[in-house]
Amino acid sequence: MLDANLKAQLQAYLEKVTQPFEIVASLDNGTKSTELKNLLEEIASMSDKITLRTDGDDARKPSFSLNRINGEISLRFAGIPMGHEFTSLVLALLQVGGHPSKLSQEVIEQIAQLEGSYSFETYFSLSCQNCPDVVQALNLMAVLNPNIRHVAIDGALFQDEVEERQVMSVPMIFLNGEMFGQGRMDVEEILAKVDTGSAERDAAKMNEKDAFDVLVIGGGPAGAAASIYSARKGIRTGIAAQRFGGQVLDTMSIENFISVTETEGPKLVRAMEEHVREYDIDVMNLQTASRLVPATEQGGLHTVEFESGASLKAKTVILSTGARWREMNVPGEQEYRTRGVAYCPHCDGPLYKGKDVAVIGGGNSGVEAAIDLAGLVKHVTLLEFADTLRADEVLQKKLKSLPNVTVIKSAMTTEVVGDGSKVTGLIYQDRNTEESHTVNLDGIFVQIGLLPNTEWLKDSVALSKHGEIEIDARCATNIPGVFAAGDVTTVPYKQIVIAMGEGSKASLSAFDHIIRS
Missing domain, CATH: 3.40.30.80 (Glutaredoxin)
Incomplete structure (x- = not known):
């Protein structure tokens, strides 16, 4: 073998x-x-x-x-x-x-x-x-x-x-x-x-830590790069993350990371974490930030509070909490999450072999998911809210060549239907006629983009109308000493290589702020 x-x-x-x-x-x-x-x-x-x-x-x-x-x-x-x-x-x-x-x-x-x-x-x-x-x-x-x-x-x-x-x-x-x-x-x-009892013990340990020069919140590509650049300056650096790697952990194939022809998300995350741990960086995993308390005076300490009850202080903070899968927010979605509603076609696709599934979303992610699933399942129904697909033309051409794929445009999903234990279908409204239709299904794969993880920051830093952290060319927020990087910010083009660059820039800006304060 x-x-x-x-x-x-x-x-x-x-x-x-x-x-x-x-x-x-x-x-x-x-x-x-x-x-x-x-x-x-x-x-x-x-x-x-x-x-x-x-x-x-x-x-x-x-x-x-x-x-x-x-x-x-x-x-x-x-x-x-x-x-x-x-x-x-x-x-x-x-x-x-x-x-x-x-x-x-x-x-x-x-x-x-x-x-x-x-x-x-x-x-x-x-x-x-x-x-x-x-x-x-x-x-x-x-x-x-x-x-x-x-x-x-x-x-x-x-x-x-x-x-x-x-x-x-x-x-x-x-x-x-x-x-x-x-x-x-x-x-x-x-x-x-x-x-x-481990969470309580960890919180107690965190509360006893001295203030950091740079505290990074978030462990994705931006956060990893920021912590490494800070540590290389020889200053006290900490990184607190809900889960190290972030969205990259859910990425199957990466073919545009310069110098690496092809890799996979989890493999890249392992390499990132190994690189971070090569330096004197205090890594605090499984920590969800709940509140940012800015310093009350120039040169004072910022405080980040966590859901665990812990809090950390730092001269500068770099926010790199990334983004998460956008949900449909329709009745039945949460009830049947992991019971027919899924967000990772690569992970869960094989469980639907020979069955009927739907993909929600006509962008690159949605069309790629439909193409992948078509080789496994009996039939794929792709539903797109707009009247045209938004995916690259090469992907649309491939999609059209598949005999077991149906594309429905101008379709607004209104409800996930199930029998109490698993998904049995969905209901969508035709946006042109306003008529409702039911599609019988065994699974639904949601691929409609990302949402920035900034709910905990609404009362502190300035956010855009889309909930992204507003930053300038130096990754600075509206709060002196607080910087941000990666998919959580207003920087366009949410890409791994861009996030790493932004994290590095944010770290250099934080260091410059420290030596000038």
């Missing part, structure tokens, strides 16, 4: 295995079991510390567990972890084999000290770029604490389970049989939900 290049890479990784372990496969007579067996045989042949058994009796077939000899680890893959999950497999092999993780000692100890019994199940799809973060986090937790068990399940191979548990968006996590979470989560986020 593995090509020569992949085999060579895996062979090099497996040389880092220090403790013997066994792979126990549960197989049947199906073709997927044969594929899995071939993969596992290749892996076992690459290291004398790995033993393969094929006498497993797990109910999910094909599946396999990784068991340390005389150890207490419960870690299983149900399916064939290729595609985006191949990295998850490699890391699991290394970690069960004794290779240390890169987590901080503080987080490792927090995981190891968790008491109780935690049985996690994660449903993923091989095309989901957010799923590996969840799978890898829970696998590592299972390696570090015998009270934690984890099964990663390929939803495409276990459709009966997907239907029964109404898994309509991935990654979806269950804990002890109950819904635990949906969407990308890292170790710290999972720990925060499991260890309920």
